[in-house]
Amino acid sequence: MGSWAYFDPEYETLSIRINPPQVSVDNSSCKDCTLVKVDSMNKPGILLEVVQILTDLDLIITKAYISSDGGWFMDVFHVTDQQGEKISDRRTIEYIEKALGPKGQTLGVSKNSREKVGINSTIDYTAIELIGRDRPGLLSEISAVLANLHINVIAAEVWTHNRRIACVLYVNNDTMNPATDDPSRLSAIEEQLKNILGGCGDNVAHTSFAMAPTHVDRRLHQLLFSDRDYEGTFSATEPGCPIKPKVTIERCEEKDYSVVTVACKDRSKLMFDIVCTLTDLQYVVFHASISSDGPYASQEYYIRHMDGCTLDSEEEKSKVIKCIEAAIRRRVSEGLSLELCAKDRVGLLSEVTRILRENGLSVTRAGITTVGEQSTHVFYVSDASGRAVDSKIIEELRKEIGHRMRLSVKKDPTATATDAKAAAADGGGGWAKTSFFFGSLLEKFRN
Structure with missing residues (x-):
């Protein structure tokens, strides 16, 4: 009878324990926003985990720079609260540091669903x-x-x-x-x-x-x-219809990536919706650049399929474009x-x-x-x-x-963070507030 070699179940997390994630929440480098920096060992789905944690706290991501080419994952996020201000609440900062840091690695991305x-x-x-x-x-x-x-x-x-x-x-x-x-x-x-x-x-x-x-x-x-x-037709002339987002896909020959570019009206959780869609379509984001200019957002993702291939056929490109457009419109x-x-x-x-x-x-x-x-x-x-x-x-x-x-x-x-700031200066203005249930998040943090 043969026997299986022993496999230490802790081997899977060895690299993370040797090189634990480094998280920094910086309120001094930028006058208009808080910088959240994450350096970690790379793993499948890590970008979605980080973006999900930030958006679940109802933070607005105004800019982001992502690089995960190789074994290391490096992110910088420029974030504000719903009023367009820096993150000043100490409990929120401590939660970010815990959730994205070494102790947070045991928290699956689904754990915050309730x-x-x-x-x-x-x-x-x-x-x-x-x-x-x-x-x-x-x-x-x-x-x-x-x-x-x-x-x-x-x-x-x-x-x-x-x-x-x-x-x-x-x-x-x-x-x-x-x-x-x-x-x-x-x-x-x-x-x-x-x-x-x-x-x-x-x-x-x-x-x-x-x-x-x-x-x-x-x-x-x-x-x-x-x-x-995503297969349905879309008409921007229908009553109440938002402006159709512009999504394009091109080839980066030098580094062998497919480059997905998105231009649309900015809103809360826009980056989450796009990254979520790319992840569920089995694409890996190697580099990304996110920016907001007033009410509009520009996002660029350098991706490959999980099997290492780029989007070469027009059919593949068309499906990805339709899926991203649908993901943007679902929440509008x-x-x-x-x-x-x-x-x-x-x-x-x-x-x-x-x-x-x-x-x-x-x-x-x-x-x-x-x-x-x-x-x-x-x-x-x-x-x-x-x-x-x-x-x-x-x-x-x-x-x-x-x-x-x-x-x-x-x-x-x-409404975007820019709109919210203007509305606040105008005495409230009537902009809708995104629902946020921080009490139940803190309950887990306190325990």
Whole structure:
């Protein structure tokens, strides 16, 4: 009988332990922003990990320089907070140093998913993933099914793009009971949700239960990509449509790279969305340069496929361009954002989405979070034709729900850090604030 050679399980992390990551958060070198510098041993997916940590803290990346050609990974990020200011909070700085430093190497990129959607880590939950054809009132129908089954939605992220909808819902039986894990109950939930999605006349509607934690934004990108939402046509002349991003791919003959160049309107998490897409398409970023000039962003990535090949065929290039364009547009929501706060209870999401539907509003994107007994719902809305919402409708909403929950209406949810700074100088201006749930992140840090 033969025998296998002994393999030390700690060998895999030996290089990291010998050469631990070096992280520096520098507030003195630049007057307008904070510099975050990361030097580390290179490994697959490391750029996405770093960008994900920074964006999960709702930091704006205004510039970045990346180099990972060889065995070493070197990054410099110029970052600000949502108001366009330097990072002054000591807790945030300490979290960055810990998460990106040697101790953070044991934290997988998916570990922050519950904190990202604002779920307290002590609450049990079941994650439900939905993908299918979108239609007016669909989110209202989905939430009504869950309410009728006495299922409480404690957090959720909903994206729509190119007439498709992707949802990740975090649910339990009610605000006091543990996760919904009874097989017969899960089967009943799945059957009713499939009936709702099947009613869209779509053969590829999909419902699943995800027990393993996954970074919610990355999962939404993956769901829509698997649904091939990038194949649809795009018309920049449609009402409410953002300007089409410009994506090009050329060959760098000298170093044998494919160079992906992106020019578009700047916004929060733009770099994350692009790096996430390239990573899921199995491309490795060797060098990159990111910059923002006012409201516009310019990003350049030097890439190869994981097998070492460049993008040589026009078919490959066309697919990558379409996927990046789709990733940029998925998170863009022109128009109004409505933020509603109320005491958490079963059926709250169903009630709110029903009221929006009855007032002729379509939800293009949504985020639901629960902290303690307080639930916050953020909806990005347009009217049924995709145009701007009439102010009379907003006044009707205030009258209908103002006595039961707090309603805040904000404009231009895709505002950049530059816009936010200008709005702050103008006394607030009404720019939408990106949701950030730092309390639950700090809970893990304190422990």
